[in-house]
Amino acid sequence: MASEQDVRQYLAYWFQLGKRLAIRGGEDFLLPRPVIQGDRYSQAFESCWQQIRSGEAGDCYLEGTNQTIAELFSPAWDIDPCGRCDMPVPVKVQGVATLECPCIDLPGWPNTELPQPRAPISSQAVIGQVRDRLRRANG
Numbered sequence: 001m002a003s004e005q006d007v008r009q010y011l012a013y014w015f016q017l018g019k020r021l022a023i024r025g026g027e028d029f030l031l032p033r034p035v036i037q038g039d040r041y042s043q044a045f046e047s048c049w050q051q052i053r054s055g056e057a058g059d060c061y062l063e064g065t066n067q068t069i070a071e072l073f074s075p076a077w078d079i080d081p082c083g084r085c086d087m088p089v090p091v092k093v094q095g096v097a098t099l100e101c102p103c104i105d106l107p108g109w110p111n112t113e114l115p116q117p118r119a120p121i122s123s124q125a126v127i128g129q130v131r132d133r134l135r136r137a138n139g
Contacts (some may be wrong), residue, residue, distance in 0.1 A: 002072045002090075006079040009119050011052075011074075012036070012045060016117035017087075017109070018058040019102055021048065021069075023057040030057070039122040064102035065090060085110035087117070110124055 032044035
């Protein structure tokens with residue numbers, strides 16, 4: 001079963017590549033912009049996430065996939081890296097699942113020349129980790 005953090009990151013990564021979230025069974029689409037602001041997800045992303053979690057968005061799924069977000073929270077699904085592009089994709093835990101990645105319809109993807117989508121990063125935490133490693137190396 002995919003954790004809430006896994007599903008949030010899955011959506012955030014694909015939103016950064018321009019994939020939309022189909023809501024209410026495909027009647028409408030959401031694409032929060034920006035996705036990341038500094039060291040956290042943007043307010044636009046958080047509002048989208050709240051719509052999903054509250055049920056306000058109804059049946060919703062990432063454009064180019066067949067699994068609803070609700071299904072990803074069931075024990076039947078997990079989220080793993082795509083073998084082609086390393087992006088997070090839904091994977092059926094048991095049984096047969098489609099091997100298509102949402103990247104299949106993105107022209108020129110994967111593109112190693114561009115920065116990859118990412119989760120928010122706390123600069124202070126990263127600098128603290130570098131400082132700690134330097135102290136251990138010089139200690």
